[in-house]
Amino acid sequence: MMHAATHEALRAEFPVLASSVYLNNNSMGATPRGVKAVLDRHYHLLETWRDEAYEQLWADWHLYADELARFLGAPPGSVVTDSNLSTLLGRLCTCFDYRGERRRLVTTDREFPAVPFVLRGFARYGAELVVVPSDGARVDEERLCAAIDERTLLVCVSHAGFATGALLDLAPVVRRARAVGALVAVDAYQSVGVVPVDVGALGVDFLLGGAHKWLCGSLESGFLYVRPELLPSLRPAATGWIAGEDPFRFEPATAWAKGARRLASGTPAVLPSQISRVGLALLAEVGMEAIRARSLELTARVIARADEAGVVVVTPREAARRGGVVVLSFPGDAEVARRLTARGFVCSYRGALRVGPHVYNTLEEVDRFMDALLEERRRASW
Known part of the structure; x- marks a missing residue:
């Protein structure tokens, strides 16, 4: 204590x-008081703008992503940030082909509304959404596991429920998904920062969250962790110039970035990252x-x-x-x-x-x- x-x-x-x-x-x-100094510095940067500032902003953006990775027990280069979870989940889902037998997206009826809304949109590309009903305040892991089979492409579930505060036991879900060859994406928006989360120990493939709740950061800062072994296989269709291998050549991209940055979009939101670093540092110290x-x-x-x-x-x-x-x-x-x-x-x-x-x-x-x-x-x- x-x-x-x-x-x-x-x-x-x-x-x-x-x-x-x-x-x-x-x-x-x-909001930590240190955020005011960040905002003052950013205003001074804009007030006295020179293009050389991009170098520091670019470095700060990467630094925050790697600090998040460390907080999650993940290696550098495995986390990317964007404006919100919905944007990142939608971009992640464009990496998959829904035309084969393995096209099911399994979720529950206890998710934040953004999740089923995003997943349902991929039905136009052949995805089949399977929604597992909950048992009162919490999701029954056995019922959830029973819905995961060889037709399942992705399981997308919350670690902690936004409406009830109930924690999901992820271990049996991950084991079942592994057994049938499915991937697991976890919405950890309501747990990261108040519940210990170690992505390596959990064995999840993807973990999404945001800074403005338990991490005491910016409203405009979502993040996505990707299990490093999966990165080479992910080729997002909804993308942007920052996701390219060498964006600052300012030439048409011919390959994606090697790390999680391949799941970035256009010009990154650098101020939210700078704001969010303040709260993250305080919590990491505790x-x-x-x-x-x-x-x-x-x-x-x-x-x-x-x-x-x-x-x-x-x-x-x-x-x-x-x-x-x-x-x-x-x-x-x-x-x-x-x-x-x-x-x-x-x-x-x-x-x-x-x-x-x-x-x-x-x-x-x-x-x-x-x-x-x-x-x-x-x-x-x-």
Whole structure:
């Protein structure tokens, strides 16, 4: 666990904590104060623009991708960033041929809406979408594995559910996919930064996520990890000049880049990468073991307080089955979420009230939040 002085120093890096009880990190992570210096430097760069600046921007973009790779337990050159997860997932799906027997895309009914929307679009090219129904708050791994067969090209599932906070046990899914020759893509947007993720240990082929939630980064920064052995076989159709082997020759590309950059598009979004490096560095310094321990402590307190008050907890209770958010449901919860946020007890609502504490939050903040929630719940029931 973190020393108290170290924790206070970490809290000081996030100004929003001084003005609110901020438990909305599953929706938008708190922004570190170091981001202001990044924005000031970028404005000065634009104000005094010279084309030589491209060299540093290009280096910074690659540096962030490799820092992300290290955070994920992946080698340099295996991560690429772009504006969002949907863009990267769509580009990844253009790498495959859907005209043969192996053309099924297997997913679940618990995915963030972007995922089935993107996958369904490839039906026009011959893909067959298979949606596995969930079992209450969580996906049943046995049912999911049963849907993966020799006709499956890609399994695309969330590590942590956005609506319930439930964690999927990826190990049996990866084993089943390997056994039948299918690939596995994991949406880790709701887990990276609050749940330890080691892509090598997980054995996944692709992992997608973004910076603006638990990684406390920019809204415009999605990322994609590709298992290095697969890179030579991936030839995206939806691409751009930065994906070429040597883009700065400014000639027609004849080959893709050797690393994950082959899944880039056009001119990269460099400012989001620079912004996102600030939060990533802070979390990397704390370490995922400490982050996970603090998260489980805080979410356990939310669950205990909810149980005491008779509030329905949608999120699985077992530590190994929950990510970083606790989802609560009760009559009037949408109005309560709105009232809480107006009072400075910041949470979110997606069909139920979501509470997402992070490593910089405290048990005292959780208790104050739950006190306010129960007070507003009583008002909503009048």
